Amino acid sequence: MSYDETLSVEQEMERFMKGLIRRNPCEEEFHQAVHEVATTIIPWVHDRPLYRNARILERMTEPDRIISFRVCWEDDNGNVRVNRGYRVQCNNAIGPYKGGLRFHHSVNLSTLKFLSFEQTFKNSLTGLPMGGAKGGSDFNPKGKSDHEVMRFCQAFMTLLFNHIGADIDIPAGDIGVGAREIGYLFGQHKRLTNEFTGVITGKGLEYGGSLVRQEATGYGAVYFLEDMLKERGQEMEGKVAVISGSGNVATFAAKKLMALGAKVVTLSDSSGYIHDPDGLNEDKLNFVLELKNVRRGRISEYADAFNVKFYPGERPWSVPCDLAMPCATQNEINKQEAEILVKNGCIAVSEGANMPTEEEAISVFQQAKLMFAPSKAANAGGVAVSGLEMSQNSLRISWTEDELNRQLRDIMARIHDRCVEHGRDGDRIDYVKGANIAGFIKVADAMLAYGVV
Numbered sequence: 199m200s201y202d203e204t205l206s207v208e209q210e211m212e213r214f215m216k217g218l219i220r221r222n223p224c225e226e227e228f229h230q231a232v233h234e235v236a237t238t239i240i241p242w243v244h245d246r247p248l249y250r251n252a253r254i255l256e257r258m259t260e261p262d263r264i265i266s267f268r269v270c271w272e273d274d275n276g277n278v279r280v281n282r283g284y285r286v287q288c289n290n291a292i293g294p295y296k297g298g299l300r301f302h303h304s305v306n307l308s309t310l311k312f313l314s315f316e317q318t319f320k321n322s323l324t325g326l327p328m329g330g331a332k333g334g335s336d337f338n339p340k341g342k343s344d345h346e347v348m349r350f351c352q353a354f355m356t357l358l359f360n361h362i363g364a365d366i367d368i369p370a371g372d373i374g375v376g377a378r379e380i381g382y383l384f385g386q387h388k389r390l391t392n393e394f395t396g397v398i399t400g401k402g403l404e405y406g407g408s409l410v411r412q413e414a415t416g417y418g419a420v421y422f423l424e425d426m427l428k429e430r431g432q433e434m435e436g437k438v439a440v441i442s443g444s445g446n447v448a449t450f451a452a453k454k455l456m457a458l459g460a461k462v463v464t465l466s467d468s469s470g471y472i473h474d475p476d477g478l479n480e481d482k483l484n485f486v487l488e489l490k491n492v493r494r495g496r497i498s499e500y501a502d503a504f505n506v507k508f509y510p511g512e513r514p515w516s517v518p519c520d521l522a523m524p525c526a527t528q529n530e531i532n533k534q535e536a537e538i539l540v541k542n543g544c545i546a547v548s549e550g551a552n553m554p555t556e557e558e559a560i561s562v563f564q565q566a567k568l569m570f571a572p573s574k575a576a577n578a579g580g581v582a583v584s585g586l587e588m589s590q591n592s593l594r595i596s597w598t599e600d601e602l603n604r605q606l607r608d609i610m611a612r613i614h615d616r617c618v619e620h621g622r623d624g625d626r627i628d629y630v631k632g633a634n635i636a637g638f639i640k641v642a643d644a645m646l647a648y649g650v651v
Contacts, residue, residue, distance in 0.1 A: 207240060207241045207244050210240055210244065211236060211237070211240050214236060214240060214255070214256070215229070215232075215233060215236065217256075218232055218259055221260075222308075222311070224308070225307065225308035225311060225312075226308060227308045227309050227311075227312040227528065227529075227553075228308045228309075228311040228312045228315070230312065230529075230553070230556075230557060231312035231315050231316055231553060232259050232312075232315060233557065234553075234557055234560070234572075234630070234634075235255075235315075235319070235634050235638075236255065238628075238630065238631040238634045238635060239255055239634055239635065239638055240255065242635055242638075243255065248646065249642050249646075252645070252646055252650075254638075254642045254645055254646070255638075257645065258288075258289060258315070258318065258638075258641065258642075258645075259315065261286050261287060261288045261289075261311065261314060262287045262288065262289060262290060263287050264284070264285075264286050264287075264307070264311075265284065265285040265286075265287070265333075265358070265361050266282065266283070266284050266307075267282070267283045267284075267357040267358070268280060268281075268282065268283070268357075269281045269282065269283045269335060269337070269350065269353050269354050269357060270353060271346075271349045271350045271352075271353040272349060273342075273346050274343055274345060274346055279350075281335050281336055281337040281350070282335060282336055283333070283334070283335045283354050283357055283358065284305070284307065284310050284333050284334060284335070285331065285332075285333035285358060285361055285362070285367070285369075286307070286310045286311055286313075286314040286331060286332050286333060287314070287329075287331045287361075287367060288311075288314035288315055288317065288318050288329070288330040288331055288332075289318045289329050289330050289641060290329035290330075290367075291329060291641050291644035291645045291648070292321070292322060292327055292328070292329060292640060292641055292644050293321070293326070293327030293328040293329050294327075294328065294329060294363075294364075294365055294366055294367060294368060295328075295329045295330065295331035295362075295366065295367035295368070296317070296321055296328035296329060296330070296331060296367070296368050296370070296581060296584065296585070296588075297313065297314055297317040297321075297330055297331040297332040297333070297369065297370065297581070298313075298332060298333075298334075298369065298370045298371055298372030298375065299332075299333045299334045299335075299369045299370070299371065299372055299375045299379075299383070300313070300332070300333075300334035300335075300372040300373045300374055300375060301334055301335050301337045301338065301339050301373070301374030301375050301379065302334070302336070302338055302373050302374045303336055303337075303338040304336075305334045305335060305336045306336070309528075310332045310333060310334060311332075312528075312552075312553065313332035313552055314330050314331050314332035315330065316330075316552060316553060316573065316574050317330035317331060317332055317581070318330025318637070318641060319574045319633065319634065319637030319638065319641075320573070320574040320575070320577070320578045320581060320637070321578075321581055321585075322636075322637040322638075322640045322641050323574065323575055323578055323613045323616060323617075323633060323636060323637045324578050324581060324582045324585060324609055324613065325609065325612060325613075326582065326585035326586075326609075327585075328368075328581065328585050328588075331367055331369075332372075333358070333369060334372065334374075334375070335350075335354060337350050337354075337374075338374065339374050339375075339379065340374075340494075344378065347378060347379060347382065348382045351379055351382035351383045351386065352382060352385075352386040354383070355382075355383050355386035355387050355390070356386065356390065359386075359387050359390050359391065362387075362397055363395070363397055364395045364396050364397050364588075364591070364592070368396065368397060368398065368399060368584075368588060369383075369397075369398055369399075370398065370399040370400045370580075370581070370584050371400040373445075373527070375400075376446075376491075377400070377402060380398060380400045380401055380402075381401075381402060381405075383398060384397070384398045384401055384405065394406075395591070396587070396588050396590075396591025396592060399411070399584040399587045399588060400584065400587075401587070406587075406590075406591050407587065408583060408584075408586060408587035408590055408596070408597070408602065409596075409597070409598070409599045409602050410583055410599060410602040410603055410606060411580075411583050411584065411587060412446050412450065413446075413450040413453070413454075414450075414579040414580045414582065414583035414584075414606055415446065415447045415450070415550060415577050415579050415580030416446065416447045416448065416449065416450030416451035416452070416453070416454060416525065416550060416579075417450055417451070417454045417579055417603075417606060418576070418577065418578060418579015418580065418582065418606060418609075418610045419447070419451055419523060419525070419548045419549070419550040419571075419576045419577050419579065420451050420454040420455055420458065420523075420548070421454075421579065421606070421607055421610040421611070422548055422571050422575060422576040422579075422610050422613065422614055423521060423523070423546060423548035423571065423576070424458065425610070425611060425614040426546055426548070426569045426571060426614070426627075426629070427546060427569070429569075429614075429618065429627060430569065432545075433459075434455070434458040434459050434460050435458070435459035435460070436459060436460070436461075437459075437460045437461070437520040437521050438460070438461050438463060438477075438518070438519045438520050438521070439452075439455050439460045439461065439462045439463070439519060439520065439521040439522070439523060440462075440463060440464045440514050440515065440517050440519040440521070440522050440523070440544075441455075441462055441464055441465055441466075441514070441522075441523045441525055441550075442464070442465075442466045442471065442513060442514055442515075442523070442524050442525055442526040442530055442551075442554075443465065443466060443467070443524075443525035443526035443527075443550070443551065444465045444466060444467050444486055444489075444490055444497050445490060445525070445526075447525040447550040447551065447577070447580075448465060448466075448523075448525035448526070448550065449465075449483060449486055449487055449490070451523050451525055451550055452465070452478055452483060453483060455521075455523075456477075456478060456479070456480075456483070460520075460521065461477035461478075462477055462478045463475060463477055463478075463517060463519070464514035464517055465478075465486060465497055465500070465514075466497060466513065466514055466526060467490075467496060467497040467526075469496050469497065469498060469510060469511070470497070470498065470508055470509050470510040470511050470512055471497070471508070471509050471512060471513060471514040472497055472498070472500050472501045472506055472507070472508050472509075473506060473507050473509065473514070473517055474500075474504060474506045475506070482500070482504060485500065485503060485504075486500060498510070513530060513531075513535065515531060515535040515536075515538055515539055516535070516538050516542075517542075518542040518543060519539070519542065519543070519544055520543065520544060520545055520546070521544065521545070521546050521547075521548070522539055522544050522546070522547045522548075523547070523548050523549075523550050524547070524549055524550060524551055524554035524555065525550030525551050525554075526551050526554065527551055527552075527554065528551065528552055528553045528554055529553065529554065529555075529556050530551070530554045530555075531547075531554060531555045531556065531559045532556050532558070532559055533556065533558040533559050533561075533562055535559065536555070536556075536558075536559035536560075536562035536563055537562055539563075539568075540562060540563070540566045540568060544568065545568060545569060546568065546569035546570075546571075547563060547568065547569070547570050547571065548571040548576045549571060549572055549573035549576045549577060550573070550576065550577050551573060551577070552573050552577065553573055554573065555570075555572075560572075560630065564628070564630070567626055569627075569629070570629055570630065571617075571629050572629060572630050572633050574633050574634075574637060575613050575614070575617050575629060575632075575633040578609075578610070578613055579606055579609070579610055582605075582606060582609045582610075583602065583606055586602060586605060586606075613633075613636075616632065616633075616636035617629045617632030617633050617636060618632060619632065619636070620632040620635040620636045621633070621635070
């Protein structure tokens with residue numbers, strides 16, 4: 199598609215999105231993720247012929263390859279089950295593909311293309327040599343026995359192992375893929391290749407995993423939030439925080455917020471949310487960790503245990519707060535909920551989940567001059583420590599918890615600085631613009647160096 203220099207930015211944006219939607223029909227999540235990036239990159243590229251004429255953004259939105267495969271396995275009753283597996287390898291211009299595997303009934307190609315596209319920018323922002331990928335299956339581990347999960351993971355890896363490797367593509371965990379699943383996947387890869395290599399991150403400490411990996415995404419999102427507040431001359435102490443989710447990201451975000459002096463008053467899962475006006479403490483958080491990681495229970499049990507209110511089928515964004523951290527899943531804050539957050543006095547939002555805020559809701563936050571940290575910047579802590587796990591595996595060493603925490607804090611501070619550099623707009627910082635441009639430049643420059651490939 200040749201570039202027409204007579205087109206305005208608006209016309210080029212319309213042309214670009216029409217072409218993308220035509221090539222990728224019925225993939226709404228992917229369209230949304232690309233549109234959010236394109237709204238800042240296309241105006242920026244318009245005055246930079248080197249990127250514009252090389253069609254870098256068009257090339258970034260076309261994955262290097264998409265692998266799709268049938269996964270057959272047997273349940274405990276001997277019934278044959280069939281699921282679909284994917285790996286979307288989006289871009290490896292700055293390093294081997296890196297991104298999680300998600301096992302959930304909602305997984306489809308649109309979701310994985312959006313996630314791998316976002317991952318490309320997120321990994322670029324960390325400053326580490328990692329490209330972007332994502333994968334998974336519509337298999338849902340909830341309600342399955344350990345043996346069923348093991349059989350599925352072994353079947354899944356048998357189909358995937360030829361397409362990944364320590365210098366090719368390094369998967370990790372995501373929704374539905376925790377320590378149990380990572381162990382089964384890594385064990386099957388080792389069996390098939392007869393190699394012990396750092397091909398998967400998020401591993402157990404006993405077999406090449408890294409300290410701080412579980413905490414990293416939640417901690418990193420809080421570190422970014424802390425840096426945003428400092429940029430405005432504010433601090434975390436005494437702030438009231440509302441969090442969605444109750445998995446690793448949400449619980450460790452809550453832990454770090456509490457350590458920095460904030461009061462966390464909500465957690466949630468797919469069944470609803472709890473509101474604890476007194477705030478979480480160490481004992482309450484330990485209860486949640488045991489509830490979710492051992493008993494695999496519902497957050498409503500917290501309400502029963504601590505005599506607080508549970509709101510079935512609702513999300514926590516109507517609770518008055520200073521800080522909001524969506525840490526559950528994509529598109530969990532809509533325009534109306536964003537307006538409620540602003541009305542109730544929220545001053546900052548840091549995304550712990552991937553693309554949890556709808557575009558119209560982002561516009562509400564930006565118009566209100568609320569500090570808004572997009573997921574590609576705010577939740578990059580997880581993949582940053584995954585990258586550090588890769589380094590430890592390659593060097594056959596293990597860093598201490600203090601060393602890893604220090605590196606994580608430094609990486610998040612550098613990401614914040616890059617967003618400020620490219621997102622400053624008068625007396626405010628447009629963190630969406632800053633993250634998009636900063637993430638784009640590194641990948642784009644590498645792609646230009648390779649020529650037309």
